[in-house]
Amino acid sequence: xxxIENVRKSFGNLEVxxxxxxxxxxxxxxxxxxxSGSGKSTMLMCINGLExxxxxxxxxxxxxxxxxxxxxxxxxxxxxxxFQQWNAFPHLTVLENxxxxxxxxxxxxxxxxxxxxxxxxEHVGLGDKLKVYPSKLxxxxxxxxxxxxxxxxxPKYMLFDEVTSxxxxxxxxxxxxxxxxxxxxxxxxxxxxxxxAFAREVSNRVAFFKDGLIHEIGSPKQIFETPExxxxxxxxxxxx
Amino acid sequence: xxxxxxxxxWNQAFRALPQMLDGALITLQIAVLSMIIGIVLxxxxxxxxxxxxxxLRWFAVTWIEVARNTPALFQVxxxxxxxxAVLQLVAGAFGINFRAMGINIFYLDSYWAVLVGIAxxxxxxxxxxxxxxxxxxxxxxxxxxxxxxxxxxxxxxLIVLPQMFRAVFHPxxxxxxxxxxxxxxxxxxxxxxxxxxxxxxxxARTFRTxxxxxxxxxxxxxxxxIVTGGARLIAWRLFRY
Numbered sequence: 001x002x003x004i005e006n007v008r009k010s011f012g013n014l015e016v017x018x019x020x021x022x023x024x025x026x027x028x029x030x031x032x033x034x035x036s037g038s039g040k041s042t043m044l045m046c047i048n049g050l051e052x053x054x055x056x057x058x059x060x061x062x063x064x065x066x067x068x069x070x071x072x073x074x075x076x077x078x079x080x081x082x083f084q085q086w087n088a089f090p091h092l093t094v095l096e097n098x099x100x101x102x103x104x105x106x107x108x109x110x111x112x113x114x115x116x117x118x119x120x121x122e123h124v125g126l127g128d129k130l131k132v133y134p135s136k137l138x139x140x141x142x143x144x145x146x147x148x149x150x151x152x153x154x155p156k157y158m159l160f161d162e163v164t165s166x167x168x169x170x171x172x173x174x175x176x177x178x179x180x181x182x183x184x185x186x187x188x189x190x191x192x193x194x195x196x197a198f199a200r201e202v203s204n205r206v207a208f209f210k211d212g213l214i215h216e217i218g219s220p221k222q223i224f225e226t227p228e229x230x231x232x233x234x235x236x237x238x239x240x
Numbered sequence: 241x242x243x244x245x246x247x248x249x250w251n252q253a254f255r256a257l258p259q260m261l262d263g264a265l266i267t268l269q270i271a272v273l274s275m276i277i278g279i280v281l282x283x284x285x286x287x288x289x290x291x292x293x294x295x296l297r298w299f300a301v302t303w304i305e306v307a308r309n310t311p312a313l314f315q316v317x318x319x320x321x322x323x324x325a326v327l328q329l330v331a332g333a334f335g336i337n338f339r340a341m342g343i344n345i346f347y348l349d350s351y352w353a354v355l356v357g358i359a360x361x362x363x364x365x366x367x368x369x370x371x372x373x374x375x376x377x378x379x380x381x382x383x384x385x386x387x388x389x390x391x392x393x394x395x396x397x398l399i400v401l402p403q404m405f406r407a408v409f410h411p412x413x414x415x416x417x418x419x420x421x422x423x424x425x426x427x428x429x430x431x432x433x434x435x436x437x438x439x440x441x442x443x444a445r446t447f448r449t450x451x452x453x454x455x456x457x458x459x460x461x462x463x464x465x466i467v468t469g470g471a472r473l474i475a476w477r478l479f480r481y
Contacts, residue, residue, distance in 0.1 A: 048387060077389040087384035090481050091402045101388035104398060133481035146384075153388065 001025055002047060002157060002190070007056035009042060016042050018212035019056070026156070029189045031199035031220075034209030035235065040192045041084075043209075044159045047190070048072075048079040060157070077105060080150030084162040086142040088134035094121065095130040098149045106153065113152075120148040124178050140171030144178050151182075158182065160191040196239055200224050208232045246450070253451035256442050260452075263438030264459050270355050270434065271420040277355075278362025278415070283401070285367035286374060300367065307364020313425045316357030319348060320429040351433065354426040358419055365415055366408075373408035374400065406479050413471040417464045424460075435459060 002024040009017040016039040024030050032040045045051040047058055049065045049072045058065040063075060089097050098117035102108045108116070121127055124144040134142050143163055150158060160179065164172040176198050183189060183202045193199055199206055200220040207217040208231070216223060216232045224240075227233045288300035307315065324347050331338055348356060377400050385395035405412075424436040431437045439456040443449050 050383060050387060073386075073389045073391050076387055079387075081387045083380065083384065083387075085380055087380050089381065089384070089399055091406065091479075092481075100398065101390065104394060105389040135481055149388070 001059075001061060002188075003059040004043075004047070005057050005059070007043075007046060007058060008054045009039075009046060009051065010054055016212050017046070017053075020212070020214055021056075022207060022214060022217065024157075024188065024190055026188050027186050028204045029183045029187075029191065029202055031203040031206045032190065032192045032209055033194070033196065033199055033206060033235070038209040039212040040209045041161050044081065044161050044190065044192055047159060048076050048081055050081075073105070077101075077153050078155050079157045079159060080153060080155035081159040081161065082143070082146050082150055082163045084165050086139065086146040086163075086166075088137075088142045088145060090134050093131050093133055094126060094137070094145050097134065097145060098152050101149070102152055117148070117152050120152045121145070123151070123181075124148045125174070138171060139167045140174045143167060143171075143175050147175075147178055147182075157188045157190070160189065160193070162192050162194065164193070164195060194239070196224070196236075208235065210235065248451060249448055250451055252446055252448055253442075253455045256452070257455070259442070260435060260438055260456060260459060263433060263435040264463060266351075266433045267420060267423045267435040267460075268463060270351070270358065270423045270426070271416065274355050274358040274362055275416050275419050277359035278366050278419070279412070281359070281363035282366030282370050285363055286370035289367065289371060290374075303360075304364045304367050307361050308368065312357065312361050312422050313428060315361055316354055316425055316429060319357045319360070320350065320353035324348070350426060350429040350431040353429050354423060354431050354434075358422050361422065362415055362419055365418075366412065369408045369411045369415070370404060373404040376407040377403045409471070409475050409479070413468055416467055416471070420463055420467065421460060 004020055004022045007017055007020050008015065016037075018039075020039075020043060022030070032043070034040050042051060046053050047060070047065065049070070053066050057067075060075060060079065063070060065072070065075065089100070092100060095114065095117055098121060099110070099113035102113035102116055103110060118127065118130065121130065124147055126141060126145055126148065129137065129141065129145075134145065137145065147163075163179075164175050167175065172195070176195060179189070179191070179198070180202055191199070191203070203220050205217055206220050206223040208215050208223060208227075208229070210231050216227060216229045218228075222228075223232065224236065227236060285300045285303055288296045289304065291297055291300075328338060381399050381403065382395050385399040386392070390398065423431075423434050426434050427436050427440055432441055435456055439452045443452050446452070
C-alpha cells in the first residue's frame, strides 16, 4: 500500500505540491489527470524518493520513503517507474538494458537474468529485438522496453509518468495495450496520463490534480460523468 | 656562408634501427601507462571539479589550470627537480634531514619523472574533456538508473561513464598521440632509454644528427598513425550503437 500524507514540495520559491494526501491499495489502478505543471509528475518522483519532499510523509508498505536511514535503492526495486522520455540506455542492447539491474542490483546470474528479461520482453512484444540497440527501435518500442525493464525487477508497484506523451500518435496504442495488460494482471499502478479514455477504462479511481492539489478523487464514472468540483468539470470540458 | 658539405650516411642510421625500436617500445610504454593513469585521474578530477565540497573543487581546478596552462617540460622538471627539493626543504624545517640519513626518499628517476609528469598533464587535459563529455549524457539517464535501484556510484560507472567515453573517444585519441610525442621531453631529465634518448645517444656518438632524428621522427609518425588507426578500429568495435 502507498500512503501519501499531506505532502508539500517546492522548487525554490515555487511550491508545486501543496499538501497532497492519497492512498493506493494493492491491486488498484489510480490514474492522475490534470493540466501541465499541476504537480502530477513531481508527485510520482517523490513516491520513489527521486525527489525529496519538504513536509508530510510517504509510506510504501509501511516504510517511510524520505526518512533518514531508508534504503532507497532497495525500496526502488519494489517500485518500477516509466518516464515520459523513455530513457533507454543507448549503449546497451534491449536485452542488456533489461538485465543490467537484475544482475548488478539484485545480484542474479546472467542466465537467470536473461531468462527473466526475455520473458518480460516477450510479454511486451519485443521478443525478437533482444540484440538490437535502442537507437534502432521506434519510440513506442523503446517505451515498451522501458516497461519490461521496470517489470523485470518484479516490482510491487508501477508508476507511469505520461508515458505516451512523447510518442507519435500511431505508437500510443501499443503502449496503452501493454499497460492494459498489466492492469488486467492485477499490477498496482499509478498512472499520470493525458489519455482520458484510457484513464476512464482502466482505472479503479481517478484523481484530478490542479495547482499542486488533488481537487477531486473518485471512480472514473463519478469523475468523468458527475464531477463535483467546478475545476474538474472545466478541465474535462477542455480536454474531452 | 653556410657550409653545406654534409653527405648523408643513412646506413649507420638503419643499422641502429633495432636499438631505436627498443627505444620506441619504452616511449610507447610511458605513453600507455601515463594515459591509463591520466584517464583514471582525469575522471576523478572531472567529478571533483563539480563536487559540492569546496576544497575538492579547488584541488581539481588548481591541477587542471597548472596542467593546461604551463609547459609540459616545466611540469616534468617540477617533478624531477622541484618537488624533491621542496619536500626536502619542508622536511628540513621539521628538523628531518633525509639526505644526511642517506635516504633520497622523494627522488624519482628520470623514467618515473617523465611518466608522472605526463600523467599529470594528461589528467589535466582529459579532466576538461571528460567534463564536457559528462554534460553530453542527459541527467535523465542517471535518474532512470537510480529508479532501477542502482546506487549513485553504480549508476555513474555503468550508465554514465560508458556513454561519456563514447563522446570523448576522439579527443582521447588525440591526447594519446600527444602523450607519445611528449615523452621526448624526457631528454631534459636524462631519460636515455626512450626513442628520443636512444637517438640522442647515437647522435652524440656519430654526429649523424639529421639521419638519426629523421628516422626517429618517422618512427614517431608511424606509432602515432598506428595509434589513431587502432583507436578507430576500437571505436568501430565498441560503439556499435
